[in-house]
Amino acid sequence: TGYWPPNEIDHEDLCPENNAWKNIRNATRGQNMANIRRTAHNKSGYKGVGFSKSKKKWRAYITINYKYKHLGYFITRKAAHAAYQIAARKAYGTFARFE
Numbered sequence: 001t002g003y004w005p006p007n008e009i010d011h012e013d014l015c016p017e018n019n020a021w022k023n024i025r026n027a028t029r030g031q032n033m034a035n036i037r038r039t040a041h042n043k044s045g046y047k048g049v050g051f052s053k054s055k056k057k058w059r060a061y062i063t064i065n066y067k068y069k070h071l072g073y074f075i076t077r078k079a080a081h082a083a084y085q086i087a088a089r090k091a092y093g094t095f096a097r098f099e
Helices: 029-034 077-095
Strands: 008-011 024-027 049-052 057-064 067-074
Touching (some): 029 077
Antiparallel strands (some): 008 024
């Protein structure tokens, strides 16, 4: 395109081998981190959801601008994940990833 991106580049489909122009976009570090899959050590099966042994409930959380934000405790994993999805859409827009 004739210029170097001011931040990082993000592969929208998460495939680093797919360097098609329509798949690459300029992103901040926070946006790039929002667009990753859930981690391998995630036991809930949902991004942004973990189990609180002390509360015996599912908790939803998100990291925004390098700060951890607790979103609440929920009876089900799905309810906690719904809270994460709302917060992620608001914070990250098109960079939000839910799986």
